[in-house]
Amino acid sequence: MSVTNAPNRLGLTRIARLLLCVSALGEITVGVLVLLFPQILAILMGAPLDHFGLLVARMLGSAALALGITWWIARNQPVLHLASRVLAGHLIYNLTVGLLFVLCALAASEPVLPWIIAVGHVLIGVGFAAAVLGAERSEDSAGKSS
Numbered sequence: 001m002s003v004t005n006a007p008n009r010l011g012l013t014r015i016a017r018l019l020l021c022v023s024a025l026g027e028i029t030v031g032v033l034v035l036l037f038p039q040i041l042a043i044l045m046g047a048p049l050d051h052f053g054l055l056v057a058r059m060l061g062s063a064a065l066a067l068g069i070t071w072w073i074a075r076n077q078p079v080l081h082l083a084s085r086v087l088a089g090h091l092i093y094n095l096t097v098g099l100l101f102v103l104c105a106l107a108a109s110e111p112v113l114p115w116i117i118a119v120g121h122v123l124i125g126v127g128f129a130a131a132v133l134g135a136e137r138s139e140d141s142a143g144k145s146s
Contacts, residue, residue, distance in 0.1 A: 008134075008138050009079075009135050009138035009139055012079075012131045012132075012134040012135035012138065013079050013131070013135045015127070015131040016079065016082060016128055016131035016132045016135060017075055017076070019124055019127050019128040019131060020071050020074065020075045020082070020086070020090070020128060021071075021072070021075050022124065023068070023071050023090065023094070023124055023128065024068045024069070024070075024071035024072035024075060025068065025072070026068070027064045027065070027067045027068030027071065028064075028065060028068035028069060028072065029068075030061070030064045030068075031061045031062065031063070031064035031065025031066070031067075031068055032061070032065060033061070034057055034058065034060060034061030034064065035058055035061035035062060035065065036061075038053075038054045038057035038058050038061065039054075039057075040057075041053075041057045041060070042057075044104075044113065044114070044117075045104065045108075046108055046109060046110065067089075067093065070086075071086065071090065074086050079132060079135045079136055079139065080136060080139070082132050083132050083133065083136050087128070087129060087132050087133075090125060090128055090129070091125050091126075091128070091129045093125070094121040094122065094124055094125025094126075094128075095121070095122060095125050095126075097117075097118075097121045098117075098118045098119070098120075098121035098122035098125065099118075100118075101114045101115070101117045101118035101121065102114075102115075102118045104118075105118060
């Protein structure tokens, strides 16, 4: 391993793990809250939920909880495993949720919270992807120079 690439790779790996932990804890929290109190989504969306809406909200809560637990379990994997096993799903999820909340914010009478959620998801998704890919690239170049 190249000595010059080691600090960069370690820094990017730490950032990737931190963002994965923040994502995991956030989704676990949201999942549990939405499972227990699905009306939270009605407040966020600015529309009441009927019987089926409550069911869908709880399904969303269980999916968020499952993602969070999966990301929590994966947080200490080597960066190459994060890139091959977690990166695509994490990025797609965060960009999609970010886009959906942008659409929600554009239609909402109170758009501040949806905008915050949208920007947060996009930043975490892109930041995690950049950190993982940067660490992977540093590791690849270190392997070539050895």
